[in-house]
Amino acid sequence: SQTIHQWPATLVQPVGSPLSLECTVEGTSNPNLYWYRQAAGRGLQLLFYSVGIGQISSEVPQNLSASRPQDRQFILSSKKLLLSDSGFYLCALDRGNYGYTFGSGTRLTVV
Amino acid sequence: GENVEQHPSTLSVQEGDSAVIKCTYSDSASNYFPWYKQELGKGPQLIIDIRSNVGEKKDQRIAVTLNKTAKHFSLHITETQPEDSAVYFCAPNNAGNMLTFGGGTRLMVKP
Numbered sequence: 350s351q352t353i354h355q356w357p358a359t360l361v362q363p364v365g366s367p368l369s370l371e372c373t374v375e376g377t378s379n380p381n382l383y384w385y386r387q388a389a390g391r392g393l394q395l396l397f398y399s400v401g402i403g404q405i406s407s408e409v410p411q412n413l414s415a416s417r418p419q420d421r422q423f424i425l426s427s428k429k430l431l432l433s434d435s436g437f438y439l440c441a442l443d444r445g446n447y448g449y450t451f452g453s454g455t456r457l458t459v460v
Numbered sequence: 461g462e463n464v465e466q467h468p469s470t471l472s473v474q475e476g477d478s479a480v481i482k483c484t485y486s487d488s489a490s491n492y493f494p495w496y497k498q499e500l501g502k503g504p505q506l507i508i509d510i511r512s513n514v515g516e517k518k519d520q521r522i523a524v525t526l527n528k529t530a531k532h533f534s535l536h537i538t539e540t541q542p543e544d545s546a547v548y549f550c551a552p553n554n555a556g557n558m559l560t561f562g563g564g565t566r567l568m569v570k571p
Binding site: 391395 | 492494549558559563
């Protein structure tokens with residue numbers, strides 16, 4: 350079965366510090382992967398998606414970047430965090446005709 | 461691209477009552493209609509979906525109905541329970557394309 354793992358679950362980082370969130374999947378090859386951000390009480394904002402190794406598309410200009418160094422690994426990064434980067438970050442795996450499977454999320458608080 | 465709207469944005473019901481959430485979309489080529497449930501602090505989970513060749517699908521207390529002519533589909537929850545309290549997202553899509561999520565509906569079931 351296809352599974353998705355995301356970590357860490359929570360993170361408190363000072364303004365100006367770097368960020369690295371990791372998402373890995375199992376049970377599938379060459380999946381489409383997505384990073385979403387969710388502000389408190391709000392909807393899902395698509396940040397990045399990737400259809401393969403080294404292929405990243407950005408949906409909104411921002412302080413974040415993404416990379417796909419391996420087929421089943423998707424990383425969200427920042428060189429210098431801003432207060433506005435706080436939120437709930439979700440990685441998602443596209444299962445084709447079976448919709449998306451989301452990771453458990455990372456609650457990021459920038460202080 | 462797909463324009464997706466959900467109504468209502470918040471819904472409060474008494475335990476045991478029914479709840480209905482409606483999703484309207486713009487792309488007449490959409491043929492896959494899922495609903496996701498997001499509990500507090502967790503990632504969204506697919507709870508039910510329907511494809512365009514079916515008008516209704518039921519799974520225990522939840523059901524989805526589709527009106528392709530009017531371009532809307534609805535989530536129905538009967539005999540609501542406190543554990544149904546969550547945010548619900550629709551995500552109509554043309555198979556193979558990225559999902560476009562609605563803005564979400566916060567359902568509160570009062571005991």
